[in-house]
Amino acid sequence: MGFTERLRERRRRRRLPIAVATGVLMLVPLTLGWHWQKAGWRDMHYNYPSTPTGYSQIVNRFGQPCNANASAISMSWRAADNGVTYTFRFHKKLGGYPTAMVPNKGGRSTNLDNDVYGHIQNDHLGQYAKSGIWGYYCRYIKNTTTWSTHAWGIAVDISAAYEPQGSCTSTVNRNFAHVFRNHGWRWGLDFCDPMHFQYAFGY
């Protein structure tokens, strides 16, 4: 091999990783775009309320327990194991804003029904959301007379049949808990209630 050919070969080797990296960088957004378009979904992050800490902030941000806004928006979620579609309600500040995926329900943000749910479905994590899915209830925390975050419509239980309260480990919800966390929610596994996700800290 002559000097010129060796030089060319060396240049070619140097260019290869750059070409591969450029190709990947171009391919990733195209693939993501195709994927989102296919599912008709965009992560909007529109108008999230800041996550409250403690009772006073919850009341300041979401009103009294069981107020009309706490149950204003409804959504459906199909459980992967038994095929049952659960319809539940939640606070109008956490969803119901019109998007490509969600019709206008009079809500003020895209948090739960578009962004969290859309993320879970688009990341193919819906298979881990199993039976026992519910939201708003005007009820106290079990065995207490203290309002549950469900009474504000800022809590969702998922896979209740697989994630019993009192268990400090998770079987299925751990696969998508990060999606909730990345959208301002706290996972109940922190206090041994792995079915529970709430849009509040310090409570």
Next chain:
Amino acid sequence: MRKLIVMLVGLSGAALIAVGAVTAAGSASPDGRLTIAGPTMKPDTGAGELLLVVLGGVFGSREEAEAANAQMTFGDVQGYYVVPVAQFQGFREQIGAPGDFALVSVFRTETGAQEFAAAAQMFGHPATVLPTRVRSLGGLYAGLGQEASPSGEGPLTGPIPASLP
């Protein structure tokens, strides 16, 4: 020169440790343990009021009723309460089954009772809204106050015309 290098390395190390510590503190949950920080509501028995009963079952003894109630999960929220049948006037006449203890949750509004009954059924538990209001004679707490006020501003914490005798 060597001293300067040692100092720079030391300072860089300290800065890295400080940044790590701050990041760790910032990413930690504000409360890593369960703390129920909300106020405790005063148990309201609605003594003397006419209430709607959602019935989950009737049992011969308190132990049987407690055991059945323990099997009925409502996720992480409160479900039924175990109360003596004699706690409500006009209750025994409607239940149509022998037994001195019942699983109930009581309400002042039809909407509250129907919503709870629907929830119980969704959880797979029996739930019947008794057709006639019963008079509360006080006694044990049976769930009153856990329903939305018709005003839409919060929970219903007092009598309404329909619950007054």
